[in-house]
Amino acid sequence: MYPQPLIAVADVEKTSRWYQTILGLQSGHGGKEYEQLLFEQRMVLQLHQWQAHEHPHIGKPERIVGNGVLLWFESAHFDQLVDKLQAHQVEILEGPKYNPNANHREIWFKDPNGYILVVASPYGDI
Incomplete structure (x- = not known):
């Protein structure tokens, strides 16, 4: 799955x-x-x-977008992503930082709709 x-x-x-x-x-x-x-x-x-398509369970745009949900991705190209975020002036919320609990690097930021994304380097990359 x-x-x-x-x-x-x-x-x-x-x-x-x-x-x-x-x-x-x-x-x-x-x-x-x-x-x-x-x-x-x-x-x-x-x-x-x-x-679109009258899906009643998608939610309503006037509510808080993504409350309690993070879109989390792992990338082997962490440093290039950080450069791209800075070059495109993306709103960075936290990082880049080392997370000792997960033994990787992370950066937290927002997409244009207000959803929060986290991109992490692979486990143990530091």
């Missing part, structure tokens, strides 16, 4: 471009209402337009 998180966003195409630019993901579907983002041919994130 593999997780395939779905986040609701106002602008699927704009958000897709951001994730492709910042995290290096690829479009696997494309469209104004729904997108599948891939890494090495495996879907790692889905984007869904808030009001």
Whole structure:
């Protein structure tokens, strides 16, 4: 079993471009209402337009976005990602820092919709 998180966003195409630019993901579907983002041919994130397809359990855009949920990714290219975040002036919340409990590096930041992401280096990379 593999997780395939779905986040609701106002602008699927704009958000897709951001994730492709910042995290290096690829479009696997494309469209104004729904997108599948891939890494090495495996879907790692889905984007869904808030009001599209009348899904009653996606939530409501006026609520706090992502409260209690973090989108957590591991990357073997941690240093390059940090450089990319800084070059694109992404809002960094914490880090980059070493997490001694997990024995890796982490950086916490926000996507354009307010979702919090964490990218960690592989376990034991320090």
